[in-house]
Amino acid sequence: MAELSYQEELRYNRQIVLKSIDFEGQETLKSSRMLVVGLGGLGCAASQYLTTAGIGHLTLLDFDTVSLSNLQRQVLHNDSRLNMPKVESAKLSLTQLNPHIDIQAIHQHLDEPQLIQLVSDFDVVLDCTDNVETRNQLDRACQLKKIPLISGAAIRLEGQVSVFTYEENTPTYHSVSQLFGQNTLSCVEAGVLSPIVGIVGTIQALEAIKVRLNIGKNLCGRLLMIDGMNMAIREIKLPT
Template structure:
């Protein structure tokens, strides 16, 4: 690291758990953030400020006036612009040393597999079960850690699904993809603005820990936040041995040994 980087990241470097070695890992890391809205905004902003070397943002939506109440990567002047491009501008202003790729597209399974393969960690900041399951399948197949967050009304949740650990659950173990879950949208249910900041920042924290290999992640745990009463609840999540995603992947991997 040069003198400017040593100064910029000095408060990280002062932490014994991080130090220069941990910061160098961040500088060399690649993060994939899917969704540049309420969760993706704070998550990506903290990844950039922390010095993650390359961030890929994926979002096919445009900035709307109703987004600005909570999607802090965007501004009034950018209404109508692609969210991925708007967020890229914000991240570059925060940290011009971070390389940011903005993809204005709706990714299919093949594209997800390609993007996940290039990443060291994946952050799911989307708002629908179909996309979450698609991202989960790609992460399990690509053996990449997934940091998943969700917020609606006054309720938030976050967990980590890390297929590298062996025996850890995936997103489909917790929310089986063959079950019907009703997608609830902020446009109809509403969302308390600061909660997406809380959960998005926690997603960034979990991603940074995974990249540096420090601390214990939320793998195997689901953290739920009741924002109205400001109460956290943590529950254990076990792997489903009959899961069609991670159990099938394990069998496939064993058969090729």
């Protein structure tokens, strides 16, 4: 277990005083390795809170570069970084938020065998992508390696979050995606209001921390559905 420095004890004081976390939990977070796949709106929101919460190592994976239309919702990027790889832009911003953590940036599109090899190095994986094929590949890779997957999606003013631990008699992302048919609308086609990706990404970060510390009740077996237009939140039980 990685011990906290005096500076880290001060930085994370408001978390350490929580009975469910304490020093031991914060040291577990410092020893944790998490993979964030996709540094768009969801990934930017999730990774900044994982960074400030003290996750010891983050690997950022994305093959895209920053464009002007990203800046409305992808809060780690800015105008000075147009055409820069998103992972490099995000790494710059996250390092400024917390110098105590280790961040690796992978600017690459990985195929399924490469994803399987990569996810085995992590305690938790966050799916912050907007691509169904990649989501299914991540699901299969994490299922094979039994690595918890925190899945989020957002479009228009709507969001969804779930957790897949791949324990016995629990659902997979594939079983969830079948509930919604082949609808693969993207934000380019349907639009998205910026705060909804922040809400979903932040919930993903919260669930990732809970899963890693084994505290509370996570969203495994449940799909949280957020209707931002009417500010209604409901959940459905997922089939196994």
